[in-house]
Amino acid sequence: MSRRLPVLLVAIVATAFLLGFLVRGNIGIEFTPQSIFDFVSALGWRGPVIFVALVTFRQFLLLPSALILPVGGLCFGAPLGTALGAAGIVISACLKFSLARWLGRDWVRAQLGSRVEVFEQRVAAAGPFVVGLVTAHPMGPMSPVHWAAGLASIPVLGFVLAVCIGGPVRAGA
Numbered sequence: 220m221s222r223r224l225p226v227l228l229v230a231i232v233a234t235a236f237l238l239g240f241l242v243r244g245n246i247g248i249e250f251t252p253q254s255i256f257d258f259v260s261a262l263g264w265r266g267p268v269i270f271v272a273l274v275t276f277r278q279f280l281l282l283p284s285a286l287i288l289p290v291g292g293l294c295f296g297a298p299l300g301t302a303l304g305a306a307g308i309v310i311s312a313c314l315k316f317s318l319a320r321w322l323g324r325d326w327v328r329a330q331l332g333s334r335v336e337v338f339e340q341r342v343a344a345a346g347p348f349v350v351g352l353v354t355a356h357p358m359g360p361m362s363p364v365h366w367a368a369g370l371a372s373i374p375v376l377g378f379v380l381a382v383c384i385g386g387p388v389r390a391g392a
Contacts, residue, residue: 274307304390319369354385
C-alpha cells in the first residue's frame with residue numbers, strides 16, 4: 220500500500236485540477252478582474268459564498284490569489300472582501316494541510332529514514348512562523364508551503380494559528 224500512496228495522491232490532485240479546469244470553462248470565468256466581478260455581482264446574496272468557494276479552490280481553478288483577492292475588495296468592499304478572502308485562504312490551507320497529512324506524511328517519513336528526526340525538530344520550531352509569513356505575504360505561492368506543512372511535523376494548532384494570522388494580512392493587502 221505504501222507504494223500506491225504517492226500514486227493515489229497524484230491522482231487525487233490531478234483529478235481536482237481537471238475538475239477545476241472543466242468547472243472554470245463551464246462557468247465562464249476568465250483571468251480578468253471584470254469577468255470575476257460580473258460573475259460575483261450577478262449572484263446577489265450567494266456571491267459571498269461563491270467568492271469564498273472560489274478563493275478556497277482557486278489553485279484547482281488556476282486562479283491566482285493575486286487576481287481573485289483584490290476582486291473581493293471591489294465586489295464587497297475592503298472590510299468584507301478581506302474577511303471573505305481570509306476565510307477562503309484559511310479553509311483552503313486547512314484542506315491542503317489535512318489532505319497532505321492524511322495521505323502522504325507516513326510516506327515522507329519512510330523516504331527520509333533516519334534523517335526524519337532532525338528534519339522534524341527544525342520544522343516543528345520554525346514551521347509555523349514560515350507558514351504564517353508565506354501566507355501573509357501578498358505575492359508568491361502559498362499552496363506548496365501548505366502542502367509541505369501537512370507532510371512535515373508542524374503541529375496542527377500551530378499551522379491553523381499561523382494561517383489565521385497570515386490569511387487576513389494577505390487578503391487585506
